[in-house]
Amino acid sequence: MTARDDDLARLEDVWSTRRGWRFLSSVNNTNIGLLYIGTALLFFILAGVLGLLMRVQLAVPDNGFLGAETYNQVFTMHGSVMMFLFAIPIVEAIAVYLLPNMLGARDLPFPRLSAYAFWAYAIGGLAFFCTLFAGLAPDGGWFMYPPLTGLKYSPGLNADFWLLGIGFIEISAIAGAIELIVGILFTRAPGMTLGRMPVYAWAMLVVGVMIVFAFPAVIAGTALLELERAFDWPFFIADRGGDPLLWQHLFWFFGHPEVYIIFLPAAGMVSTIVPTLAGTPLVARRAIIAALVGVGVFSFGLWAHHMFTAGLGTLEMGFVSAASMAVAVPTAIQVFAWIATLWKGKVEANAPTLFLLGFMAIFVLGGLTGVMVAVIPFDWQVHDTYFVVAHFHYVLIGGMVFPVFAALYYWLPLVNGNRLSEGLARWVFGLMFVGFNVAFFPMHVTGLLGMPRRVYTYAADLGWNGLNMLSTVGAFTFALGVALFAWDAWRSLRRPERPVGNPWNAPTLEWLPSGDYGNRSIPRIDSIDPLWDRPELVREVEEGGHYLPRTATGARETIATSPVAAAPRYVLILPGDSWLPLIAAAGTAAFFLLLTVKLHVLAWICGVAAIAAVLGWMWQADRASTVADVDIGHGESIPVGATGTASHAWWAAIVMLVVDLSIFACFAFAYVHVTMRLTVCPPPGATLPSQDLALTSAGLLVLGSLLVWFATLAVGTRRLPWLVLAALGCVLASCAVDVGGLLDAGLDPTATAWGAGVAALASYQGLHVVTLAVLAPYLAARAWCGLLGERSRAALDTIALVWHMTTLQGIAGMLVVRLVPLLMA
Template sequence: MNQPPVLPNALPRPAGELQALQDAWRPPTGWRRLTAVNNSQIGLYYLGTALLFFVLAGALALLMRAQLALPGNALVSASTYNQLFTMHGSVMMFLFAVPVVEAVAVWLLPNMLGARDLPFPRLSAYAFWAYAIGGVAFFCTLFFGASPDGGWFMYPPLTGKEYSPGIGADWWLLGIGFIEISAIAGAIELIVGILFTRAPGMTLMRMPVFAWAALVMALMVILAFPALIAGTLLLELERAFDWPFFIAARGGDPLLWQHLFWFFGHPEVYIIFLPAAGMVSMMVPVLAGSSLLGYRAIVWALAGVGAISFLLWMHHMFTAGLGPLALQLTSVASFAVSIPSAVQVFAWIGTFWQGRPRMVTPTLFLLGFHVIFVLGGLTGVMLAVLPFNWQAHDSYFVVAHLHYVLIGGMVFPLFAGIYYWAPLVNGHRLSERAGRWSFGLMLGGFNLAFFPMHIAGLLGMPRRVYTYAAGLDWTLWNLLATAGAFIFAAGVLVCLADLMRTLRRPSVLPGNLWGADSLEWLPQGDYGVRSIPQITSREPLWHQPGLELEVADGRHWLPGTVFGGRETLVTSPMAADIRHLLRLPGDGWSPFAAAAGTAGFFLLLTVGWITAAFAAAALSLAAMLFWLWATDRPAPSPLATIGMGVSVPTLAVGRATHSWWAMAITAAVDATIFASFAFAHVHVSMALDVCPPPGAKLPDGWGPVALLTASSVLMLGATRCLQRQSWLRLMVVLALVCLLSAVALDLASHLRLGLSPRANAWSASVAALLSWQGFHSLVLAVMGLYLLARSCAGHLRCDARATLDNTALLWHALVLQTLVSMTLVRLLPGWMGD
């Protein structure tokens, strides 16, 4: 629906309205903080945990640098050093870099968008606790000698059972795998939140740049991370059951892992950088006192970087023996990605140039970011040149480039953001004097640590060596790098110590300390803004006079709580017109229990406690069903008055609901994992002289396909029988029977023909596809039974049908996926023969 801009109402608000709002959003205290789901608490938990992992990974780096300071050093053994550099890279990339940018988004975006919270608060809480519990358990493997030692990239065959017989690799594969699930859950929350909970009037082209960056980042997460999940599943299946996906002697290919890993790994660099770039685009205009130059160009540049990054995964495989065409195309894409990145850099420089920058600590960190990131970009262009890459590959030149891009491109903007946004926590700025010391130590220490690595690399020093001989002209450069690393660490500690000191001070109202232009600087409570503002400008605090007072006085939308609970507004994705009121869940134990169960399942599987692992999985499933059971209920009234005499619906169905889109994104994630499995099957099939290999046979019946099609048709019929619940339940039962029968029949036909996953990689890839089908059948069985339970309890109604619509959506998506899988296995050999 379309509304005119709000006309400020000078009349006093009803007595008790603000108190009711505060009561509805009051955060838990004491040990009950574990039950918090609001972004204002979860976001800070997220940030604190990510910074903790940054410090821990940095401590590992200092140990490595101490070992390499002098030739022939024996501070740590070779095996310990291998664990150190594996854990350093893994913790930095998986437990710090991606989580910290998601944490900033979870904390800032609702306030920046004018929303009260993200649309799935319990999903945010679940994502955080799964990450925190699993991350701490993964890091603690260092203290038991059980940490992985195959590098953060875990290349087989080194990480196969033959060369890594312990459980260190399993900790990485299972631990990192479910941490990626946490990241995907956070990404789904961010996509739906950005598209559907913006303040009325905040069209896409009025949206803060950080929201654009977070949106592109989240879309990249749901496309890139599934490839890593698929890869880790395949490698763990090889280690646990001897299915030889990556064993060349049995038809596997170690390069298959590299394709899957780097399809995730290179976009991950930009997944980390883009939100940091969005933060820079928010801070630069405020600190320069000038509007951001080239807003639309920056938005298109963010999208361009995200798109091109998926063409770059073979950038890391230039020496892997790929064909010349693939190398040349990847080299061109490696050059091309620098263009949209440069657009942003020049826009920031232009904004500083046309304004009058304030030389405060955030500005210093932003200037340092520009210098370091541009240098990292230049060495990236050098590495895109094939002949140079062949010389510098796996040398310390690449280590230097990586850190210039990641630390320059993400850590320096993050620390600028800490100094810039810290007042939002308790109203106090960090010390300017300490900030300047922190910046000076970090900038100087960083360049002293990593610039010499370029020279050492060009002199021939390889990566991942724990010691080196004297007389190779590497000693001076390593000594300088070690000194710089400790200086950089001192700068980090100065900032974090000052942050801890500042957070201990009594809270005061922050006000708009920087004279910023975006909504997060409006007066905020645990409920976000007092009333959700009507937006008419890209820079509302600069171009809408009196907005701060109007919002604080409750003169805009939803100044209180309509039904006594937590609520926000759902708006249209493009124009941000108000659609309906969204009731949000309160705090509770179920997200924490579900996350603990998920973490327990994967971690207990790693140590072989199978029964306990499945008990943890049952706990997780029960907690999820518990929190879902209370959802999808009709509101006390079909309309809600949200201010100025305007009433909006409290009901939405089908594609108008935020949950339908979340399920659609989930289906897309699942399809991407399946696409990775299908790619693995095609990859090993194309490597065969004869497909299928000798001794392997293909089923010739198409009965499962007919049953699957019938299952989907029946579920479609169930969605149209909401008025006749008995017919609905019958169709759901029949759909379940057809689905399970189809999967069982397909599996039985393969087993009857003697499918042996251990015999060769082709058979293992078929077994992996069948296992994925079996997993889906279990998921849909649980969803079908849950749907029947809600029907029997009377919770499926025309005004409460999201459970039915969302189940049907995923049902059709997974059935289609299974049909594609069956068709691929049966017809691929014929296509290859033709």
């Protein structure tokens, strides 16, 4: 055996995938990505079946196929599963599968985080869906508007399953976003500058940032509504100072960016596929990247687009209306660039091309009706009609489902080398395209004729009969196309594996020969379209002629590069397969679901198991390598691992803390919102703790952060664990002062929404204190075991960041609670 063969054998051994039941412990992005995609497509089919049940019910007037209660559950689950269990997960799933190879990396930087995100989503999502069969499915609509979803009007557990069930799904999505942001910025192939990065990677980077800022709003909103239902804290009860519109602000601050969180990855796929199919570079590439960023920015100014009929002020509605129209400009830039690229090249009428053309036609129509409903007087007329149902299906199915199907036809050969049938693809596309338009285009007319949304039946003399029957026929036609695709995909995946090659003559790196270890060697990139500009790159990479042709440390590795220029910085050691992510995810899902059914003891046992599993994989991951610098090829040597701000783990912690700060900001907004409804603040009978207690609490928090800062300077000494534990004592004392002060002041969160807002901010600070109470002993234990050193201090650095954020949020919470009443005086 030659040295080159021996290097390859070692790579294959280190990265080999376990077989049989042990496959479930895999953390490799290829395996997790395929499981992720398959599960998301399963939920697409399940949600589609629910949609067909709705169409059967609405096919004829006065139908008794589904009763009102059952229809409400089916309606709610259809929307919730499509949005939370399919649309968002499928775009993250495809990114987990594609991005490492597309970026020239061996894997994403936190493989166990990806595995945890998938299993939390899969286990929790399936359990959530099964509530349908127990009659416990949520029935308040996928938007869950109070007061109808409050305890008074929804006394059962149905709404709680939605509120707590969505919780772990959002945790999964945020975990995936952190993984993608850090992976895109820090694990690109050397030489792949931001200017050379694939447009799809740009799209996923923008989407990851959007998730970080948008998803905290729905997390905060669901937490507040569950606190109201579980503990009678009246955030949304108008009689006690609450406001149902508060939910709409929080929900749509997440909900409208979510539309673009779904669309932008699809746009990135289109921008990647179109040049390949046209055989020419993408027209206006820089303008498309700028447009992606522009859409991401504009999307956060659109949340009240859904609230034009809610009684907002003229100025606010005018601003949102203008933003709703302006977002069409960067979107149009992308559409015109795709058309220009297709016009410039020579395109064949294959399966991906058909679905891309179908996407452009449907999405443009959806965009036009979007501009229509951005006009406030028109929106007042159609807001709660089937016109809006038609609009958002044109945007979401046209803007995401058709590009996803194009992507499946385009990238499925990566799995086992087999393409899907071109002959069947024409039938699939025809059935889906015709079925979709027959199903949803008539809904524009149905809505203009006055048919309201969210009704389970209608009278026979309203003039909607034929249109509804036509929509039902179209829905089943669309479903037949999906079923035909599923059969063809199952048939193709069962075929014997073949060499993948590059069947489309694509220019991007995911078509390089690869195995479980990714590429045989990590290439150096010097152009936007590397496989077109350097055809010899395929042979060079496969022969191990580039970076890391062997395992330098005996572990799984990739190269961490600088975020802008993609210069090699250090070798990033990746964790291997483990059962801990699966255990942690199962514990997380069980914690939320068992809390829902009031099995509190079992829920907390599962929660503790989840925390223990997470601490276990943190313990394993943060270890220094015995190797200093290693030769990575091209005559370059770089260190193994990094610490502080040079480390990818440090930046991942920063992203996580941005999420944390965003959630805090939403709680603070809720407090300010209910406070502004008061005539007198604090309301009669309510007081705050004395200023001296607040200053004492803030001083203890600052002292704790100072002690942690000293601990970061005491690495390798015996003082470190005692400094950390002393800091924990300060934080616990601060929490005790806060709780004692609130009790002495007689604050009653059940009396008014203002009191509930104060209690919510205090409770969020308490959650941080509990977190530090877990992390501080963990850090001390690592120090006592000799596992904290200058080259293995990631846990110390990241926990120090969490500690300082706890201090800042605690002080900020006190200031918000005390200053807002003064400003209103």
